Amino acid sequence: MRSIVWFRGKDLRVADHGPLTEAAATGELIPLFVLDPFFFAPAKARNLPHRMQFLLESLQALEASLARLGSRLLVVPGRSVEVVPRLASLWQVDQVLAHRWVEPFGRERDRRIGEALGQAGIAFQLFEGETLLPPGSVRTGQGGMFRVFTPFARACAPRIEASPLATPRGLPPLPVALPSEAVPIPSLESLGIRPNPRLLPGGEEPGRARLQTFLAGPFQDYGGDRNRMDRPGTSRLGADLKFGTLSVRSVWAAAAGVEAGMSGHAFLNELLWREFSHHLLWEWPELLERPFRPAFVGFPWREDEGAYEAWAAGRTGYPVVDAAARQLLAEGFVHNRARMVAASFLTKHLLVDYRRGEAHYLRWLTDGDWAANNSGWQWSAGCGCDAQPWFRIFNPVAQGQRFDPDGDYVRRWVPELAACPTACIHEPWKAPTRLRASLDYPDPIVDHALARARFLATAKGHLGRASS
Numbered sequence: 001m002r003s004i005v006w007f008r009g010k011d012l013r014v015a016d017h018g019p020l021t022e023a024a025a026t027g028e029l030i031p032l033f034v035l036d037p038f039f040f041a042p043a044k045a046r047n048l049p050h051r052m053q054f055l056l057e058s059l060q061a062l063e064a065s066l067a068r069l070g071s072r073l074l075v076v077p078g079r080s081v082e083v084v085p086r087l088a089s090l091w092q093v094d095q096v097l098a099h100r101w102v103e104p105f106g107r108e109r110d111r112r113i114g115e116a117l118g119q120a121g122i123a124f125q126l127f128e129g130e131t132l133l134p135p136g137s138v139r140t141g142q143g144g145m146f147r148v149f150t151p152f153a154r155a156c157a158p159r160i161e162a163s164p165l166a167t168p169r170g171l172p173p174l175p176v177a178l179p180s181e182a183v184p185i186p187s188l189e190s191l192g193i194r195p196n197p198r199l200l201p202g203g204e205e206p207g208r209a210r211l212q213t214f215l216a217g218p219f220q221d222y223g224g225d226r227n228r229m230d231r232p233g234t235s236r237l238g239a240d241l242k243f244g245t246l247s248v249r250s251v252w253a254a255a256a257g258v259e260a261g262m263s264g265h266a267f268l269n270e271l272l273w274r275e276f277s278h279h280l281l282w283e284w285p286e287l288l289e290r291p292f293r294p295a296f297v298g299f300p301w302r303e304d305e306g307a308y309e310a311w312a313a314g315r316t317g318y319p320v321v322d323a324a325a326r327q328l329l330a331e332g333f334v335h336n337r338a339r340m341v342a343a344s345f346l347t348k349h350l351l352v353d354y355r356r357g358e359a360h361y362l363r364w365l366t367d368g369d370w371a372a373n374n375s376g377w378q379w380s381a382g383c384g385c386d387a388q389p390w391f392r393i394f395n396p397v398a399q400g401q402r403f404d405p406d407g408d409y410v411r412r413w414v415p416e417l418a419a420c421p422t423a424c425i426h427e428p429w430k431a432p433t434r435l436r437a438s439l440d441y442p443d444p445i446v447d448h449a450l451a452r453a454r455f456l457a458t459a460k461g462h463l464g465r466a467s468s
């Protein structure tokens, strides 16, 4: 039996890799990665600078791991829908093995490739692995998808048997007479992207090290610290889970194996939020285009370019919102609490369409993921499945005071406020007059109370009309 093991950017590892393990057990295998212009055309790649950096580093690490095991990764440029069926025939393989993708465009790609391979008599087998349980397999008593997180999580937990597959000890070499169209892994520079030294390094080894560091340290206090923007209290595994340098099963198994009481429970619960977002997108692929709650269709979002630009650049005059915006651009990461405050501010204080924020985050986050990002934005805007109620509006000052009590998070990302006393770090407009005048920091672009009232009136009017 000869197989192509098709790595597709969400499974860049050799441990707990179903297709690799299966192919190694059944004969010859050819590890393949396709440089699809859907992502790798320079104009597209430049739009995802942080994700591209993490992905290329992870791909290089994968290439090295496969070589160490005795095989070789073939990197081939072209459109997957053309390249994969053509190479499968050219290389005379019996089957193509890959991991399933949840996103609608991935599903459509796989449908077309499955059809083309089928016509050539070649099997196409998709393995689970992006999620803990197969998407679409967790159902209510009536057979539908859950619309509320807690019962969904309750239904998942007993079914999760996270027993990750071991790394193969060795792999067969590539078949000798293989006509190859392989090219080297492109450099970031060749795609027109300047490397950002502040990103976490990509790859399976760095991912494993991050997991170990987290479990040996912050994990014990995760339940309490995970909301503190000023503390390194979370795992920072988002990009590893997104690009599959660690499988979600292995993260679950490792965390479940460490005694951490409520903190352990809280962390596993976050992995289940990730699970929920993926199952939602599987059930309702249209979520990438429209709000979950139909009443939000046609919501009167404002076209306010100036407000959007101030939000994206971190110049709104609200320190936590601005810190989040600048952290995103600088290091491709934003603390979850800061994501929630920033997203709420854009959609509720500024009344800007959540889809603009969603696209901006997807562009700059290293862990930018269609399912989790969409659900985070819809949750924050109040239009998502089991979302924050639309009438709950985060007060960015109170959020800062509570979750960044000494202002360390703000001072780190908004250095203009370094001299601001802690008492007014989250509302610098209240600083003593002379100090205020010396701070090169804008006044708030909207007044919290007025913006709150404006959103409530707008939403009430629209939702009232939508339900009548």
Ligand SMILES: Cc1cc2nc3c(=O)[nH]c(=O)nc-3n(C[C@H](O)[C@H](O)[C@H](O)COP(=O)(O)OP(=O)(O)OC[C@H]3O[C@@H](n4cnc5c(N)ncnc54)[C@H](O)[C@@H]3O)c2cc1C
Pocket (backbone or CB within 6 Å): 226, 234, 235, 236, 237, 238, 239, 241, 242, 270, 271, 273, 274, 275, 277, 334, 335, 336, 337, 339, 340, 343, 361, 365, 367, 368, 369, 370, 372, 373, 374, 375, 376, 377, 380
């Ligand atoms: C507006 C907004 C946008 C977001 N965009 C993304 C995104 O593009 N990609 C992404 O992975 N997460 C996203 N999240 C969820 C969450 O903010 C990040 O997963 C988390 O901050 C990543 O940091 P961490 O790895 O240290 O998280 P930890 O707290 O250590 O959590 C561990 C893992 O659980 C998962 N997770 C945690 N919280 C959530 C959540 N609410 N929803 C789904 N999965 C979760 C992630 O895979 C995360 O790496 C978004 C949240 C909001 C409010």
